[in-house]
Amino acid sequence: MKLILTQEVTGLGAPGDVVEVKDGYGRNYLLPRQFAIRWTRGAQREIDSIKRARSVRDIRSLEDAQQVADQLKGVQVRLASKVGDNGRLFGSVTAADIAAAVKDSGGPDLDKRRIEVRNPIKTAGRHEVSVRLHPEVSATLEFEVVKG
Structure with a gap:
């Protein structure tokens, strides 16, 4: 299952990252807790906005x-x-x-x-x-x- 992370998940990635996870993990854990959204081609704009917001908040280097x-x-x-x-x-x-x-x-x-x-x-x-x-x-x- 291909997902876009909306929050940081330890050991998996940061907001805006596109990750490939097992179906059960995505369906039963990440999606219900709103840690991720399903990946689609139209969701690329969502990835860009998340990464812009993260770059403002994150420590630069x-x-x-x-x-x-x-x-x-x-x-x-x-x-x-x-x-x-x-x-x-x-x-x-x-x-x-x-x-x-x-x-x-x-x-x-x-x-x-x-x-x-x-x-x-x-x-x-x-x-x-x-x-x-x-x-x-x-x-x-x-x-x-x-x-x-």
Whole structure:
């Protein structure tokens, strides 16, 4: 099955990429979650608009990605959240919360879709997340969730 990705799918591609996947994966996972659309000749215009939007958002080059990764290492990020008596949060910390906290701490402006929160963050303390800055550059961001 030939599809056009509308969102970044880890291990498969970025928005605007034309990929060939097995029928079941496309029909049961990518299409229902709107990660992709079916490829047609008329969809080429859609690919072009997605790639234009992505080029505006993306970090331009490998050197820029390395600079942003270095900036992330030097930023002390503290995220204030409501915390119960036993140290558990009311709710959880999302990628959008992390991106806003990095910007508030004087760090670079990150796209929340590039922040990978593998396990839900539901406790106060120090945590790590991975940030995909470029296909070849990934950075680890350490931050602290404090009572606030």
